Amino acid sequence: MERHFERDLNEVKERLLWMGSLAERAVHQAVHSVLDSDEQLAKRVLDEEDAINELQIEIDDRVVQLLALHQLMAMDLRFVLAVSRINNDLERIGDQAVNIAQGAQRILRHPRVKPYVDLPRMSEVAEEMVRDALNAVVRRDVELARKVLASDDKVDHYRDQIFRELLTYMMGDSSVVFPAFELILVAKNLERIGDHATNIAEDVIYLVQGEDVRHPTVDRR
Amino acid sequence: MSVNINPTTVTAGRETAAPATMRMNVNKVNFFYGPKQTLFDITMGIGANKVTALIGPSGCGKSTLLRTFNRMHETVRGARLEGEILLDGKNILSQDVTQLRRRVGMVFQRPNPFPKSIFDNVAYGLRINGSKLPIADAVEKSLRHAALWDEVKDHLHKSAYELSGGQQQRLCIARALAVEPELLLLDEPCSALDPISTAKIEELLVQLKDLCTIAIVTHNMQQAARVSDYTAFLLMGQLVEFSPTPHMFTTPSDPRTEAYITGRFG
Numbered sequence: 246m247e248r249h250f251e252r253d254l255n256e257v258k259e260r261l262l263w264m265g266s267l268a269e270r271a272v273h274q275a276v277h278s279v280l281d282s283d284e285q286l287a288k289r290v291l292d293e294e295d296a297i298n299e300l301q302i303e304i305d306d307r308v309v310q311l312l313a314l315h316q317l318m319a320m321d322l323r324f325v326l327a328v329s330r331i332n333n334d335l336e337r338i339g340d341q342a343v344n345i346a347q348g349a350q351r352i353l354r355h356p357r358v359k360p361y362v363d364l365p366r367m368s369e370v371a372e373e374m375v376r377d378a379l380n381a382v383v384r385r386d387v388e389l390a391r392k393v394l395a396s397d398d399k400v401d402h403y404r405d406q407i408f409r410e411l412l413t414y415m416m417g418d419s420s421v422v423f424p425a426f427e428l429i430l431v432a433k434n435l436e437r438i439g440d441h442a443t444n445i446a447e448d449v450i451y452l453v454q455g456e457d458v459r460h461p462t463v464d465r466r
Numbered sequence: 467m468s469v470n471i472n473p474t475t476v477t478a479g480r481e482t483a484a485p486a487t488m489r490m491n492v493n494k495v496n497f498f499y500g501p502k503q504t505l506f507d508i509t510m511g512i513g514a515n516k517v518t519a520l521i522g523p524s525g526c527g528k529s530t531l532l533r534t535f536n537r538m539h540e541t542v543r544g545a546r547l548e549g550e551i552l553l554d555g556k557n558i559l560s561q562d563v564t565q566l567r568r569r570v571g572m573v574f575q576r577p578n579p580f581p582k583s584i585f586d587n588v589a590y591g592l593r594i595n596g597s598k599l600p601i602a603d604a605v606e607k608s609l610r611h612a613a614l615w616d617e618v619k620d621h622l623h624k625s626a627y628e629l630s631g632g633q634q635q636r637l638c639i640a641r642a643l644a645v646e647p648e649l650l651l652l653d654e655p656c657s658a659l660d661p662i663s664t665a666k667i668e669e670l671l672v673q674l675k676d677l678c679t680i681a682i683v684t685h686n687m688q689q690a691a692r693v694s695d696y697t698a699f700l701l702m703g704q705l706v707e708f709s710p711t712p713h714m715f716t717t718p719s720d721p722r723t724e725a726y727i728t729g730r731f732g
Contacts, residue, residue, distance in 0.1 A: 246665065249672045250692070310480070313715040314691045 250315040254324065257307045261328055261335070264300040265379040268335045271297065271342035272375060272438055276368040278349040279431055280361055287353075290346035297339035304332045320452065327452040331382065334441040334448075338375060341434045341441070348427045348434070355424040358414055364432065367403035370396060371435045374442035381449040393446035394458070400439035407432040481695040481710040485513025489649055489679040490535060495549035497530055497703075499542070504530050506703045508549070512649065517671055517680040519690035519711070522700035523731060528683045531700065532651050535681060536570035537563050553649070568595055571642035575654040577634035579626035579641070584609075584618050587626050587637055591645045604644060611677060612640035613670050632663025639670065643677070650674070652682040656689065668693045687727055691715045699723045 271290050278287035308329045311317065317325055374396050381389040411425040450458050457465075488511035497505035505527045512518050512535075520528040530539070537558060539545040551558045558566055568591070579587050588605045597604045605622070609615040614636040618629070626637055635655060642650055652671070656664040671680055671693050684690050690697050691711060698708040699720075707714065707723045718724045725731045 246669065248665070249669060309716050310712045314480070314712060316688055316692075 250311070250317075250321075253307070253311055253315070254321065257304060257311065257325075257328055260300060260304055260307065261331060262379065262383060264297060264304065264332070264335050265375075265382070267293065267297050267300070268338040268342070269372070269375050269379065271339050272345075272368075272372055275342040275345035275349065276365075276372070276435070278346050279352060279428075280365055280368070282349075282353055282357070284350065284353055287346040287349040290342055294339060294343050297336060301332055301336040304328065308332070320455075323452045323455060327448040330448050331445050334444045338438050338441045341438045344434045345431050348431050352424050352427045352431075355421075358411070358421045358425050358428060363403055363407050363410070364428065367400060367407065367432060367435050370399050370403065371438045371442070374400065374439050374446075378442040378445040378449070381446060385449065385453050387450055387453050390446035390449040393442055397439055397443045400436050404432045404436040480712045481513075481516065482712065483710065485511060485516055485696065487514040488512060489514040489554065490681075491552040491555075492531075492534075493550045493552070495531070495534065495547060495551065497527070497534065497539070497548075498544075498546045500544040504703050505534075508705050510698055510705055510708045512679055512681050513696055514679050515675050516695040517675050517682060517693055518696045518698065519694035520681065520683045520698050520700060521685070521687050521690045521726075522706075523726065524685065525702075526700040527703040528698075528700050529653055532653055532681060532683045533572075535649065535651055536567050536572055538572065568645045569647055570649045570651060571645065571647035572651045572653070573635070573638050573642055573655050576658050577631055577638050579629070579634050579637050582626060583623045584626050584629070584637060585622040588640050588644045591641060595645050597644075608640040608644040609637075611643050611674065612636045613666065613673075614640055630663070632659050632666060635659060635663070635667060636670065639667075639674075643674075647678055649679045649681065652680065654683055654685060657685065664689075687715075699726060701726070 271293060274286050275290045277283060278290065308325055311325050315321075374393050377389050377396075378393045380386065381393065408429055411429050415422045415425045447457075447459050450456055490512040492508055492510050492512075495505055495508040496503060508531060520532060522528050533539050534547055534551060535558075539547060540563070547559070553561075553566070553569065558570075580590060582590070585605055588608050589601050592601055592604050599607065606615060606619075609618060614633060617633060618624075618637075621628075626634060629637060635658075639650075639655075656667055659667070668689065671682065674680060675695075682690075682694065694711045696708065697711045697714040699706045699714070699718075699722075701722055707718060707720045709719065713719075714723065715727060718727060
């Protein structure tokens with residue numbers, strides 16, 4: 246028997262996925278504003294930030310109503326709780342994209358420190374993590390979610406690599422300190438985006454299997 | 467882009483503002499059983515084509531209030547109503563009560579089908595009031611509206627008493643719908659039913675508001691949360707709060723409402 250609250254559940258899912266597509270686009274545009282030195286692209290990211298934030302507020306309102314008005318159980322309950330958490334992670338991904346775009350605007354004022362090699366590779370991995378995490382939400386795909394979890398170490402490795410390399414450049418030439426430091430921050434932002442994609446993947450596993458895979462070292466008794 | 471969903475417009479599944487049109491207006495209603503006053507200065511509206519729930523603890527006056535909407539209180543000796551109740555702008559107290567009760571139907575807590583066949587239960591009101599359609603077509607239409615047709619279409623001439631409790635209640639709803647009421651009153655329609663029958667009737671009510679306006683009394687506040695667009699909370703004969711249901715159950719304005727819906731009452 247179809248229940249009328251299923252329409253409300255489907256609507257909140259659609260809004261969340263729309264928010265995800267905006268966040269994904271923001272990351273892509275922000276990264277390319279750095280890699281392609283594109284000021285217009287950076288500005289677009291900043292202009293589109295509000296849309297993501299408005300969705301966060303709207304989705305939180307919908308979640309509160311779903312919890313108050315319908316006595317959700319089992320997967321429906323886990324779904325709404327997962328939506329609430331994923332909502333926050335998507336908003337933070339949007340914030341990180343804005344940070345990258347703002348960094349791009351500052352980096353543009355300086356000559357390029359070096360050819361970008363690891364940064365595009367890192368951004369590809371981070372973007373793929375966000376894309377796969379959102380696809381895992383749509384398809385309720387635990388295997389895809391686990392793939393996202395496994396990619397987090399790769400992103401962390403790139404962050405460390407970029408940091409070490411740029412540190413060497415800064416030590417060798419003080420004129421590049423400012424743009425190099427901004428690039429380190431961009432790498433840090435991308436690493437945080439990877440972390441948020443990981444959080445979303447963990448929420449998918451919780452939603453589908455009811456298993457909380459966060460903090461594997463914690464003793465659960 | 468992996469996820470490419472066009473944004474849906476933000477459609478409110480539930481109400482967030484007062485109803486645009488009122489089917490019924492209750493203005494300063496005071497009610498007495500003999501010398502004892504049981505309703506105090508009730509003023510509220512029943513939104514057209516919406517579900518309005520009346521909730522509150524036992525003895526708060528919710529059933530009493532509901533029964534004034536089609537003057538059922540007049541069957542009780544010593545009952546007296548002051549104030550006015552308007553149906554589409556006209557005072558129900560000055561209307562013919564039989565005609566009123568066709569326009570404002572009622573379904574009671576315990577299913578009470580007539581000791582007749584399923585068909586004749588629904589046809590009864592049609593034979594008295596007249597029907598625009600042939601009787602058999604009108605009966606089928608009502609049974610379909612009550613989500614009962616598929617279960618009974620091959621047994622229309624069986625006794626209504628052979629139906630389960632949930633089916634009997636849906637038959638009572640079909641019977642009330644047959645005369646095309648503008649307002650349907652339900653007084654704790656599910657309290658005698660099992661959870662699955664209750665769920666079926668709740669889904670039915672959500673669909674029925676396209677056909678008519680619905681007012682329901684329920685002691686199950688979660689039911690009010692699930693099915694209604696507007697909720698009125700009564701306490702000791704007073705209307706404490708009346709608001710869109712999402713507001714009532716997320717951010718009630720009155721601390722007494724908060725105490726009741728969080729189960730801290732009493």
